[in-house]
Amino acid sequence: xxxxxxxxxxxxxxxxxxxxxxxxxxxxxxxxxxxxxxxxxxxxxxxxxxxxxxxxxxxxxxxxxxxxxxxxxxxxxxxxxxxxxxxxxxxxxxxxxxxxxxxx
Amino acid sequence: xxxxxxxxxxxxxxxxxxxxxxxxxxxxxxxxxxxxxxxxxxxxxxxxxxxxxxxxxxxxxxxxxxxxxxxxxxxxxxxxxxxxxxxxxxxxxxxxxxxxxxxxxxxxxxxxxxxxxxxxxxxxxxxxxxxxxxxxxxxxxxxxxxxxxxxxxxxxxxxxxxxxxxxxxxxxxxxxxx
Numbered sequence: 001x002x003x004x005x006x007x008x009x010x011x012x013x014x015x016x017x018x019x020x021x022x023x024x025x026x027x028x029x030x031x032x033x034x035x036x037x038x039x040x041x042x043x044x045x046x047x048x049x050x051x052x053x054x055x056x057x058x059x060x061x062x063x064x065x066x067x068x069x070x071x072x073x074x075x076x077x078x079x080x081x082x083x084x085x086x087x088x089x090x091x092x093x094x095x096x097x098x099x100x101x102x103x104x
Numbered sequence: 105x106x107x108x109x110x111x112x113x114x115x116x117x118x119x120x121x122x123x124x125x126x127x128x129x130x131x132x133x134x135x136x137x138x139x140x141x142x143x144x145x146x147x148x149x150x151x152x153x154x155x156x157x158x159x160x161x162x163x164x165x166x167x168x169x170x171x172x173x174x175x176x177x178x179x180x181x182x183x184x185x186x187x188x189x190x191x192x193x194x195x196x197x198x199x200x201x202x203x204x205x206x207x208x209x210x211x212x213x214x215x216x217x218x219x220x221x222x223x224x225x226x227x228x229x230x231x232x233x234x235x236x237x238x239x240x241x242x243x244x245x246x247x248x249x250x251x252x253x254x255x256x257x258x259x260x261x262x263x264x265x266x267x268x269x270x271x272x273x274x275x276x277x278x279x280x281x282x
Contacts, residue, residue: 009282011202026174044174045154045199048167070166 005084011042015050016082019060019074025051028072054078105129105143111136113262114153114185114213115269121151121187131187133180149189150197155209156184171199202282203273210270217263221256228252 008016014032023031025047032040042050051072054060059078063071074082107124111117111134121131121139129141131151156164168178171188176197179187190197200206231249235242 007281009202009204011282024173025170029174041196041198041201043198043201044171044176046202046205048170049202049205052163070170 005081005088007088008081008085010040011046012050012054013082013085014040015042015047015054016059016074016078019072019078022063022071022073024071105141107139107141108137109139110258111185112217112259113265114155115266116262118151118153121153125149125151131179131189134185134187135182136185148192150192151179151187151189152197152199154186154188154199155212156186203277203280204282207270207273207277210266210273214263214266214270217259217266221259221263224252224255224259228256 011032014035015028017035018028018031025044028047029042029044032042051060055062055072057077058075059081060072060074063073109117109120124131124141125144126147128144128146130144130149131139132142133140156167168186171178175194176188176190176199179189181187188199200209228249231245231252235245235249
C-alpha cells in the first residue's frame with residue numbers, strides 16, 4: 001500500500017501500546033492477552049521478531065540492561081505512529097458505524 | 105525409547121512429537137534421524153520446534169534467553185533445530201502467531217529442500233548419462249545415481265506439502281491483515 005502511514009498489524013499495535021510503560025517480552029505478552037480478553041495471544045517468537053524490527057525502526061528502545069531480562073519502552077517516534085494508527089482506526093470505525101447505522 | 109524418523113518436514117515431525125506426548129511419551133533428545141522419548145504424564149506438555157539463524161550467535165543467545173523468561177523450556181538442540189516445550193496447563197503454546205513470519209519460515213525450509221532436490225537431480229541425471237556412456241555399464245555408479253533420484257522423490261512430497269501450507273497462508277493474507 002502506498003500510504004504515508006500504512007496500517008499496523010494488530011500485534012505491532014498492541015506491542016507498542018504495551019510499551020507506553022517499560023516492559024520485558026513476557027510482560028508484553030501478558031498485557032496484550034489481558035487487554036484483548038485473551039483474543040490476541042502473541043507467540044514468543046513473533047514478539048521477539050517484532051521487537052527486533054521495532055528497535056531497528058527506532059519506534060521502541062531497550063532500557064539499560066541491568067538484569068537478564070531486557071526491558072523496552074516506546075520512543076516519541078513510536079508514539080506518533082500509534083497516534084496516526086488511532087486516527088486511521090477512528091476513520092474505519094466512524095465509516096463503519098455511519099453506513100451500517102451502528103451495531104447493537 | 106528410541107524412534108527413527110527422517111527430519112525432512114519439521115512440521116510433520118512436530119505433530120508426531122505432540123502425538124507421542126499425548127500418549128505419554130515425551131521427547132528428550134533428538135538428532136535429524138533418531139528421537140529419544142521418556143515416559144511421562146500424557147498430554148502434560150505442548151512441543152514446538154524452531155530453527156535458529158545461522159551465524160548469528162548474539163541474536164540466538166538473546167532469543168533463547170527471551171524464550172526462557174517466557175516460561176518456555178528448551179528440550180534439546182540438534183544443529184540449527186531446537187525443540188521447546190511448555191506445560192499444557194498454562195494454555196495454548198505457539199512460537200509464531202503471525203502469518204508473515206510463518207510464511208518466511210516455510211520459505212526458508214522450502215528453499216533448503218528445493219536446493220537438495222535440484223542438486224540430487226542434477227548429480228543423478230549427469231551421473232546416469234555417464235554410467236551408460238562407456239562400453240561396460242558402471243553398476244556401482246548406477247546404484248549411487250539411482251539413490252540420488254530416490255532422494256529427489258523422497259523430498260518432493262514434503263516440499264509439495266510445505267508449498268500448499270504456504271499458499272493457503274498467502275491466500276488468507278489477501279483478506280486478513282494477519
